[in-house]
Amino acid sequence: MTTRDPISSYQAFVRDAWGTYTQQILDADPIMKPMLAHHFLSTGKLLRPALTLAFYDCLQGQTALDPDNTSASLTQTAIAIELLHNATLVHDDLQDGDETRRGIPTVWKAFNPYQAINTGSALYFYAQKLLLSIDQPAEVVVRLSQLLSEQTIAIIQGQAAEYTLWDQFPERFEDARAYYIDVVERKTSALFAIPLMSAAIMQQETQETIEGLHGVAAPLGALFQIQDDILDLYGEKGRGSAGNDIAEGKPSLLVLHFLHHADKEDAKRLKALLTQPREECAQEDIDWAIDAIRDAGSLAYCLEALQTLHQKAHAQCTQLHFKQENHLNSLLDQLVEKILQPIQHLLG
Structure with missing residues (x-):
């Protein structure tokens, strides 16, 4: 250590x-x-x-x-x-x-x-x-079990919501981004909320504090998901090839930003690629999309969003007024550094 x-x-x-x-x-x-x-x-x-x-x-x-x-x-x-x-x-x-x-x-x-x-x-x-x-006392065990069940439902809801985006695609980027954040705060942030809230339950913190920790977990989960989306296109994710998310038609923040800010013809080409069956996606088209997303500034936008979410997690932590706030902020920094390590080559 x-x-x-x-x-x-x-x-x-x-x-x-x-x-x-x-x-x-x-x-x-x-x-x-x-x-x-x-x-x-x-x-x-x-x-x-x-x-x-x-x-x-x-x-x-x-x-x-x-x-x-x-x-x-x-x-x-x-x-x-x-x-x-x-x-x-x-x-x-x-x-x-x-x-x-x-x-x-x-x-x-x-x-x-x-x-x-x-x-x-x-x-x-x-x-x-x-x-x-x-x-542990029965009350603690029940609360932990309830937390696991409640957050599992949130994960399922987020996963289900992700598959409906193409059916009701928002015309404004702000709406598309809000939809994306809502999805990831369910399906990804839940798996950060459970560790934080479970530890607080076992420490018998107040219910207000325990619930407040969800506000810390929300930006952490979004940060993790954006990093994961970036890694799929511009790093090594252990999935065999780059760009699997594009072949799956996944509406990542990278993709949503590109579709709302790129040249109309490029946006049309990417959307067609995202909505066709996975087995019909050619690697050369995926490679084009990876380059186009970078060239359109969508990668830079998402990298900047990571910094904003890191700051938001700190702000949420401050609102909880922990006695050990300095320790917690240090832990958040260490966690974010660990999360971002796979894409460090892009962060400079």
Whole structure:
């Protein structure tokens, strides 16, 4: 661990716990084991469970991980959050038609769509099962379980709303941007709200504070999603090739800005590309779109939006009047730096 990147120590701690708990799931479920074991072959960054632990310590005034003082209940809560995250990934891969994730075939591709649905559903309920088993007062356990369910519904709503944009495409960019932010604050910000709010619940913070943390998570989730959209076009996302989001017809902020600001003929060409079947999208057309989006200034616009969202997260944090506000602001900076690392080459 270094003082520059303390989140890494939490990620390393969670990685060990993740291996333990996922093995317990595999040992207890011979029916789902083939699909779950395949999905568990590749572990992600574990950013969300690490954030759960780090924010909990932050509320206590700690600025670094102390494994000896990290309770089993807190660790289980963090793992439950990551199980939920993985549930959304399995279903997301199926809906988007992605054939690889983190360099390995996705569950639906390795098995079939039906087993991907089963696997994602199983992961959600394993998350709830683990959460309900923690050694905490009943009121705390119920609140954590309710939070997980409520935010899962928000994720589903965001995912569903994303698929309706082309049916009611806004004429004004401001309206399109507002629609995009509403979608990502549901489907992406929820997975930042759960870690922050769960830690606060376990610290028995006031309900006003717990709810206020959703306001901190909202810009963090939007920032993460915009970064992820940029990475798909201008970085390495482990999905086989650049521009998968364009082939999927995904209405990213990059795309929405381009469609409202580019030359009419270019905008028409991109919209046609976005709305045609994925299997009909030629890589040369996707490559054209990647270059055109950059040349039209849409990439620069989104990079600037990242800075604005970072500042907004800080502003929301200040409104909560935490005793440990300095620690929390430092944690937010470390988290944003971690999120933006994959596109650092674009930030200068």
